[in-house]
Amino acid sequence: MSTAVTTAAVETAGAGHRYGDFWALRECTLALPAGSVTAVVGPNGAGKTTLLNLLVGLLPSSEGSLKVAGEQPSTEPDFLARVGFVAQDCPLYKEFSVADLLRFGQAMNPNWDGELARDRLLAAEVPLDRRAGRLSGGQRAQVALALALAKRPQVLLLDEPLASLDPLARRDFLKTLLGSAAATGMTVVMSSHLVGDLARVCDHLVVIRDGRVRLAGELDQILSEHVLVSGAPDQTARLPGDVQVLSETHHERHTTLLVRTPRPLLNPALTTAPVDLEELVLAYLERPR
Amino acid sequence: MLDFRVDTSSGLAPYAQVVQQVKQALRLGWLQPGDKLPTVHEVAASVAINPNTVQKAYKELELAGLVVGRPGAGTFVARSLSQSTPASLALLSRRLERWIAAARAAGLDDDGIMDVVQATMRRAQAQDIA
Numbered sequence: 509m510s511t512a513v514t515t516a517a518v519e520t521a522g523a524g525h526r527y528g529d530f531w532a533l534r535e536c537t538l539a540l541p542a543g544s545v546t547a548v549v550g551p552n553g554a555g556k557t558t559l560l561n562l563l564v565g566l567l568p569s570s571e572g573s574l575k576v577a578g579e580q581p582s583t584e585p586d587f588l589a590r591v592g593f594v595a596q597d598c599p600l601y602k603e604f605s606v607a608d609l610l611r612f613g614q615a616m617n618p619n620w621d622g623e624l625a626r627d628r629l630l631a632a633e634v635p636l637d638r639r640a641g642r643l644s645g646g647q648r649a650q651v652a653l654a655l656a657l658a659k660r661p662q663v664l665l666l667d668e669p670l671a672s673l674d675p676l677a678r679r680d681f682l683k684t685l686l687g688s689a690a691a692t693g694m695t696v697v698m699s700s701h702l703v704g705d706l707a708r709v710c711d712h713l714v715v716i717r718d719g720r721v722r723l724a725g726e727l728d729q730i731l732s733e734h735v736l737v738s739g740a741p742d743q744t745a746r747l748p749g750d751v752q753v754l755s756e757t758h759h760e761r762h763t764t765l766l767v768r769t770p771r772p773l774l775n776p777a778l779t780t781a782p783v784d785l786e787e788l789v790l791a792y793l794e795r796p797r
Numbered sequence: 798m799l800d801f802r803v804d805t806s807s808g809l810a811p812y813a814q815v816v817q818q819v820k821q822a823l824r825l826g827w828l829q830p831g832d833k834l835p836t837v838h839e840v841a842a843s844v845a846i847n848p849n850t851v852q853k854a855y856k857e858l859e860l861a862g863l864v865v866g867r868p869g870a871g872t873f874v875a876r877s878l879s880q881s882t883p884a885s886l887a888l889l890s891r892r893l894e895r896w897i898a899a900a901r902a903a904g905l906d907d908d909g910i911m912d913v914v915q916a917t918m919r920r921a922q923a924q925d926i927a
Contacts, residue, residue, distance in 0.1 A: 543849065544849065545847050545848075545849065679845055682845035683841075683842050683843065683844075683845045684842075685845075686841035686842065686845050686846065686847060686848060687838060687841045687842025687843075689841065689848055690837050690838040690840075690841035690842065690848035691838055703805075704805065705805075706805070707803050707804070707805040707811050708803035708805075708811060708845065708846050708847060708850075709845070709846075709847055710847060711811075711847050711849045711850060727810070727811065728810040728811070728812065728813075728853075731808060731809070731810050732810065735808075781808070782807065782808020782809060783808050784805060784806040784808060785805045785806070785808075786805060786806070
């Protein structure tokens with residue numbers, strides 16, 4: 509991951525999608541290295557689903573270009589074989605049993621690893637003879653994930669996979685997801701409006717609001733560049749020119765700023781403190797463009 | 798197995814948190830030379846931590862000479878950070894427990910206790926330098 513030249517498994521350049529004259533996503537430029545786990549974060553309606561649908565070839569791009577697993581997203585079987593997708597709410601055919609779904613996947617996919625899917629579902633204690641409509645939310649998510657993983661995709665895209673899961677089911681889901689990522693080296697991109705688990709789950713972060721990417725990059729880099737600065741107002745007003753102020757709170761005798769700075773601030777009259785990831789994401793989401 | 802944790806609110810990069818936790822285990826003697834660290838896959842699958850984070854932490858520990866990666870075999874502790882024997886560590890923590898009890902009896906809360914410890918350590922360091 510730390511090597512300078514990593515091939516991007518997901519690359520977009522000024523990509524966007526327009527519904528009539530409404531731009532759901534605009535000028536989206538990203539480069540996500542192979543093997544990375546990226547969280548796409550933003551409020552509902554921000555453009556997360558649009559981005560994922562563009563990446564998986566379900567929507568055509570209205571501007572710019574995209575490359576996923578080395579190819580332009582499309583509905584070609586060659587492309588679809590390399591990409592796994594778990595849609596929002598993990599839709600499954602309700603009348604099918606889990607075993608039926610596995611057989612169906614086998615018939616539809618050339619590189620299907622049915623044994624892997626079955627083992628995973630047994631490990632997650634999902635009853636294979638149960639109809640999909642009768643599974644719990646956590647079980648449904650495990651089935652949707654197992655089906656996507658059985659394709660052995662190079663890139664796995666997941667739309668809000670955690671949203672409807674309770675904390676226990678969420679942790680089980682993440683164990684399966686990250687365990688598979690570790691075993692196969694696949695690239696993972698998942699959207700989420702929950703920020704809580706992200707620091708342990710992802711290594712790259714994309715923050716979207718109103719159809720625009722507000723922040724994108726490697727998580728370690730993002731955390732090291734952002735800091736809370738407190739001090740007397742006359743001191744906090746005199747930060748170096750390349751320090752970007754994201755939010756400020758004024759108190760009676762001191763001011764606290766959340767800033768993005770390319771290097772550590774050395775002014776002894778200021779105290780600095782690390783910033784909570786959740787706070788940082790919220791600062792970008794609350795900020796007017 | 799080591800139970801790695803990643804705290805969202807620490808502001809510290811996740812890999813650095815894992816490095817810290819391994820170093821702490823080395824200092825406290827929980828990990829000894831020759832011990833095998835859990836594989837990246839084991840950590841990801843059992844405690845749901847990003848595999849790249851664990852990989853990066855192990856690489857950093859290897860650069861620091863604390864662990865060695867043996868291809869195909871795993872990552873092993875190369876060196877201890879324990880500054881004392883288990884017996885004297887146990888003695889020190891028993892004395893500290895008595896001191897903490899005295900501090901509580903004097904009306905200090907946890908933050909108050911940490912303030913005294915940190916201020917005293919700073920003063921001791923300043924005396925060492927002088």
